[in-house]
Amino acid sequence: MTLAVLIGLLQVAIVALTLLHILARPDINATARIAWALALVVLPIFGALCYFLFGRIRFDGAQGAAHRQAERATRQMVLHSGAPHDLGAQGPASGFASAINGFGVTLGNRAELLDSPDAQRARLVADIDAARSFIHVFYYIWLDDDTGRSVADALIRAARRGVHVRAGVDAIGSAAFLKSGVWRAMRDAGIETMAALPIDNLLATMLVRRPDLRNHRKITIIDGVVCHCGSQNCADPAFSPKPRYAPWIDVMARFEGPVARQMDLLFAQSWFERGPIDLSPWAYPPAFFDDGVTAQVVGTGPTTTKGTTAQLLARLIGEARREIMITTPYFVPGDVVADAMIGAAMAGVDILMTVPRRNDSWFVGAASRSYYPRLLDAGVRIREFEGGLLHAKILTVDGASTFFGSTNLDFRSFDLNFENDILVRDADFTAAMRERQQDYVRSSCAVTLDDIRALPLHARIWRNALAALGPLI
Secondary structure, three states: OOHHHHHHHHHHHHHHHHHHHHHHOOOOOHHHHHHHHHHHHHOHHHHHHHHHHHOOOOEOHHHHHHHHHHHHHHHHHHHHOOOOOOHHHHOHHHHHHHHHHOOOOEEEEEEEEOOOOHHHHHHHHHHHHOOOOEEEEEEOOEOOOHHHHHHHHHHHHHHHOOOEEEEEEEOOOOHHHHOOHHHHHHHHOOOEEEEEOOOOOHHHHHHHEOOOOEEOOEEEEEOOOEEEEEOOOEOOOOOOOOHHHOOEEOOEEEEEOHHHHHHHHHHHHHHOOOOOOOOHHHOOOOOOOOOOEEEEEEEEOOOOOOOHHHHHHHHHHHHOOOEEEEEOOOEEOHHHHHHHHHHHHHOOOEEEEEEEOOOOOHHHHHHHHOOHHHHHHHOOEEEEEOOOEEOOOEEEEOOOEEEEEOOOEEHHHHHHEEEEEEEEEOHHHHHHHHHHHHHHHHOEEEEOHHHHHOOOHHHHHHHHHHHHOHHHO
16 A cells, blocks of 8 residues: 555545544534535645634633633622612513623613713723722733823823722733833833733643634723723724724723623633632622613623524514614624524514725625625615724614624624623613714615625625635634
């Protein structure tokens, strides 16, 4: 038997065993099985390697264990993080959201939609300057630019006047910032720092977790009372790593009340990634306001059940009776969310989705458009924003509910990234958020079925092929 034959038999054995592993798994759907089988046919050995590296949401090792331990510990603390409300009256999505982290619906919150970006930054710095006890911040991307330095300077001022400051970043998203003089100055000022999900040794990392898992959260907590939440990283709208797509258009809101403590507990889950866990600084009572609104934090990530975010969004979409407005930069939602949108539109709900015309991810930009024909045919209205990179992530339902934060409508946000969002049940806040969405609509152009039909065949094939790869992530 020649060497070539032996290599061929080995290749067949590797592909066959990989295919059997794919077919034997109980935790993936038929679409993902077909996608991985196709990858094995097209690129046998490389496809098998990618499958064993990226085919499962692996988060094991010391960091994975610490995350899960912190999540269990904070779940015990949230039992009294806010007075529970009638979940039935809030809708089925609220009950489902509560099951994710244990964060129930809280009463007595104040919510304010902030102007972006200069006014938002000024308000954030003012809140930091007003801190008296502690400040907790975590940003996926922190840049050494005007925004990044102004926030860092405010944190340094706080630390020097005796405020306990903890600051975290994602190790890859903020890799450049971790090497900056600003980061060193923060540490020199006495600020406690951490970098989440580092890749110190790629091979060692791949043995215990997927190396592409990221902490995409954007969290700011002041004194356990004030919380800033939204889509904006600690960076200027010019976003220097990708200036050709600028300005980056984000949305941020400021909250006061028990929802801030929920977000602080979510921060703690990331903070203790490397252990040991000591939640005594988080054992403080939440603040309530008599004239507040109902809200709850939703934190998802690779430690939650696969598909949880998609199921939550589908439930929110299913609550709609009149109108849904969706704003998202990245739209590769998979069948669960896409089918929910199609079903709602067919039932007479007016659905308007706004996405950026130019996307910084060529893969997502093309794959997202593969969903357009089915959505448009069902009656979903689609518009593409032309004023920069629309980076806001917002879902408003019937002018009464708002779900927003860091979560994109794509597979990565659904299952691979740690994300933080807030579900607000309030007509006034939703009206303000809806008007912001209308601002985006006014700077966009409509996509029609005629536009889709005019596409050349090769463009349709390309988009559909990329969308078929979505489940592989």
